[in-house]
Amino acid sequence: MAETHFKYVIVGGGVAAGYAAREFAKQGLKSGELAIISKEAVAPYERPALSKAYLFPEGFARLPGFHVCVGSGGERLPPQWYTEKGIEVILSTEIVKADLASKTLTSAAGATFKYDILIIATGSSVVRLTDFGVQGADAKNIFYLREIEDADKLVEVFKTKKNGKCVIVGGGYIGLELGAVMQMNNLDVTMVYPEPWCMPRLFTAELAAFYEGYYAKKKGIQILKGTVAVGFDTDANGEVKTVKLKDGRVLDADIVVVGVGGRPLTKLFKGQVEEEKGGIKTDAFFKTSVPDVYAVGDVATFPMKIYNDMRRVEHVDHARKSAEQAVKAIKASEEGKSIDEYDYLPYFYSRAFNLSWQFYGDNVGDTVFFGDNDLESTNPKFGSYWIKDGKIVGAFLEAGTPEENKAIANIARLQPPVENLEELAKEGLAFALKV
Template structure:
């Protein structure tokens, strides 16, 4: 097959790939210089939609409605946009070999792509139950959610199993958002996770108690402190039971697994420096190999605000890191410099009528404030994290746009606080007055 040559290649057609493409266009990339290579069949889209609105029973969003960059209030980049900008969007193409020395990528079909500058935006793949050796994990209707193909299969299976029983394996982001969406489809939902409370990487026990109570009030059953170890199937090969480590057995017409992901870095093993599970970069996302950048989930980068290397799996960082890398590339070509990436960690989620945001670092002592009664009509509560006498992180459920800006500001400037008691008494007003 003929070799294809580009000045710039972005490997990965997820959110980071889409936002990189937009920034390349802003920077004046010339027609024919840039290729986006993706193993998906569609142009880059806002992936968070899949675990939120996509599964709702009434008026769910569908493509082309949520192509990037609508998730940040920007222009929607339809497939024709790439054509208009002279950007080669190469879909349904799996890269199986990357040689950073010869600057060559090779596809499963044997195509080769040469580049001068490479941005690795490969993201993560889901961890599967088969990775743990779970018996029966290959049964039909044991589903995962990573891309739109997975989402379409889940939607179709929900339709087929009306009023059925669904077991959600995992109590993190995906588990909580999918439990809510599937519950709204009038299916019987049970969540199972090994931790003492949901979303333990971020939530405190006090925060988690609200969501667990709220979900229970919606009819979602929660089983904590155990894991799914085996699955049995019926004569059609479809899952019918989930066996738990504590000895219980749950009926299931559908099992949806959300137990995390792993960054897709295997193509580059031994060719770039790695750290903390990702590809090590500088503050402009350049790796240890000149002309090779890594962004989004796969990048372990210097987090300026905390003066340490971190890897962040979140859509907000995927967008911003991709844009920053492209700006850095063009600045370098012009012999100019840009500011180092200065990222404030930000996470958010929406489910049912709930919406929370978190900014900063969840380390140190915590102070819970506000109305966290799961039965409240309009719950509004939050938590501060205090380290060395300073507020370093803030969580808020039910905040307005202005209040969410206020908590972001607090996490950024890290104000001193007199005492936990004073902070608890002040509650949200503390953030709003900073």
């Protein structure tokens, strides 16, 4: 098959690829210089839409509505935008071999692509129950959600399993967001997770109690904690029928959706590039240990300047910003200029039902809860501060206004000192607003 050469190649066609393409166009790009190679069949889109608006029963999102870069308030980049900019978007093409020494990528179909500069933006893949040999985990109607193709399968099954029973395996981000959209689709939802409360990597027990209470009491979602799915039974058609739990309980299920985490897709580059903390090690410009190779988004382990630590972050906000930083660095280096180091403030958010929270900073140290988390309140608004070495290092807020969310971001960035935790709890959100 033919060999093609590009000055710049982005491998991976997710959020990071779209934001990198926009930054290349902004910085100045000649037609034919840049290629994006993606195993997906569509141009880069805002992945968070899949666990939210895509699965809504009404007012749902569909492409081209959520192509990048609408997620950050930017202009939408439909497929024709890439054509107009002379950017080659090579879809439905999986790269199966990467030879960084010879600057060559090979696709599953045998096509080879040569590059001068490579940006690795391969993202993550979902962790599957079949990876652990869970009995019956390959049954029909057991779903995962990572790509638009997965979301389309769920939309189809909603039609055939109307008012059916849905079991969500996992109590993290995806589990909570999917629990909400499944309930909105009139499914009878049960959530199962091994931890003592939902979102344990971020939530405190006090924060989690509100969301679990809301899901259970307000939305009728059953929550089973402290156990895991150990097997699945199927009917004559090979469709999932029941979920067997470790504690001996058996749940009826027409649909199972699994959200138990992701793994960075670094396999192609193993042994060729330095790794750290499960990702590809980069500097503050997303340069890897191999010249002319950059890594961004989920796969990059980078210096988190604010904490003087190497971190890997799986979040759309970092995917967008790291992609832009890498392209700025590439262009600056070509022009003999310098740019500022990446100075990222961790940011996470979620929306489910009419709830919406944001978190900034680091969730380490002591915690101070504030606000109104009464389920019966008309408008509950509450949050938490994390305090380490006498300083606020993290802040969480449910139901914040744009101004309030900006204030908690500011607090997490500035890390003001705090002497009295009781006073801080009393002052609550007002503390952030006055800083």
